[in-house]
Amino acid sequence: MTKKELSQLYYLKKEIKQQQKMLEELEALATSCTSKITWFPHGPGIDDKIGNYVAQIADLKTLIELNLNKCLRQLNRLNQYIQSVDDPLIKQIILYRFENHVS
Numbered sequence: 001m002t003k004k005e006l007s008q009l010y011y012l013k014k015e016i017k018q019q020q021k022m023l024e025e026l027e028a029l030a031t032s033c034t035s036k037i038t039w040f041p042h043g044p045g046i047d048d049k050i051g052n053y054v055a056q057i058a059d060l061k062t063l064i065e066l067n068l069n070k071c072l073r074q075l076n077r078l079n080q081y082i083q084s085v086d087d088p089l090i091k092q093i094i095l096y097r098f099e100n101h102v103s
Helices: 003-032 049-084 088-098
Strands: none
Touching: 003 049, 003 088, 049 088
């Protein structure tokens, strides 16, 4: 494994956290919307905000799930690589450096 491949796990975890934060914000926006009154006349330009948020939330959840699967695969690759190292100290260094991003 290259150093770049080993570093991807940290950045992937960071990306997942950012996406989860965006998901929380979208869910908060979706729950703070008022429901649409069907019997009330409305003009052009009015759209279904809740429906739009639901679609965005579904897309984001799918993206998070894909990234979580990618993260698990990368973590498995990292663990397999670490297990191939004979020196316990080097194993610890690699684990701290590339999984926890500690210098």
